[in-house]
Amino acid sequence: MSTLSEDPWPWKEPKTIGQRGAFIVIEGLDRAGKTTQVKRLCDKLYSQGHNIKTLRFPDRTSPIGKMIDSYLQSQTEMDDHVIHLLFSANRWEKAKWMEETLKKGCTIVCDRYYHSGMVYSAAKHNPNLSLDWARAPDVGLPKPDAVIFLDLEPEEAEKRGGYGDEKYEKKEMQQRVRELFYTFESDMKVVNAGESLEIVGDHILEKIEETLKDVLEGRSRVGKFEA
Numbered sequence: 001m002s003t004l005s006e007d008p009w010p011w012k013e014p015k016t017i018g019q020r021g022a023f024i025v026i027e028g029l030d031r032a033g034k035t036t037q038v039k040r041l042c043d044k045l046y047s048q049g050h051n052i053k054t055l056r057f058p059d060r061t062s063p064i065g066k067m068i069d070s071y072l073q074s075q076t077e078m079d080d081h082v083i084h085l086l087f088s089a090n091r092w093e094k095a096k097w098m099e100e101t102l103k104k105g106c107t108i109v110c111d112r113y114y115h116s117g118m119v120y121s122a123a124k125h126n127p128n129l130s131l132d133w134a135r136a137p138d139v140g141l142p143k144p145d146a147v148i149f150l151d152l153e154p155e156e157a158e159k160r161g162g163y164g165d166e167k168y169e170k171k172e173m174q175q176r177v178r179e180l181f182y183t184f185e186s187d188m189k190v191v192n193a194g195e196s197l198e199i200v201g202d203h204i205l206e207k208i209e210e211t212l213k214d215v216l217e218g219r220s221r222v223g224k225f226e227a
């Protein structure tokens with residue numbers, strides 16, 4: 001009988017032994033389709049023979065994640081620096097697991113990561129919280145092999161379901177977040193998230209093809225986010 005907690009991508013014997021997994025991150029604005037595309041990508045890669053694990057940040061299940069959840073739902077107020085450091089700590093909580101999982105040969109597809117962490121904090125226009133300040137606590141985290149940025153006009157995002165419930169889901173904030181994401185354009189592969197689910201999914205696959213090949217053929221090691 002299947003249960004909700006059952007792993008949709010159970011471990012299977014890998015086709016090649018001793019190969020590490022790839023670390024793929026899907027970034028983007030609120031409602032850009034990240035969660036939808038992470039699942040599609042996991043299904044696709046699993047069907048191609050990859051072992052797959054998925055992650056999402058914030059991970060609201062840990063004690064730190066619960067504090068973040070309460071902040072995002074406007075139940076707790078926090079200084080901008082404090083919440084920023086909690087978001088970063090929430091990623092660090094998973095760092096060792098990520099490294100071990102990749103080493104085992106499992107590919108990780110992750111829903112938001114440190115780019116979100118940096119740009120959402122810097123978008124608050126707090127004069128004491130620059131993008132450089134926001135970057136520092138994440139330095140040293142496992143570096144993704146590829147970051148996909150799902151780009152969507154905030155006006156389009158607003159039309160999608162569920163928008164506006166949480167703290168950052170305001171159009172002006174989203175506009176600033178989008179501009180800041182573009183300062184990292186050289187780190188990311190931009191995909192127009194305004195197309196259909198299928199087209200967006202195909203574009204993501206195209207953009208990560210080279211990366212997957214490099215990783216699976218042993219030409220690339222897991223890096224660390226650098227200062």
Ligand SMILES: Nc1ncnc2c1ncn2[C@@H]1O[C@H](COP(=O)(O)OP(=O)(O)OP(=O)(O)O)[C@@H](O)[C@H]1O
Binds near residue numbers: 028035160197
């Ligand atoms: N390409 C698309 N075209 C139209 N609607 C889409 C598309 N992709 C996702 N959606 C819809 O938009 C909504 C948001 O999608 P999803 O939850 O995947 O976005 P998200 O980026 O994970 O959002 P959040 O930032 O809130 O976690 C959902 O209702 C989803 O079905």
Ligand SMILES: [Mg+2]
Binds near residue numbers: 034036111
């Ligand atoms: Mg989501």
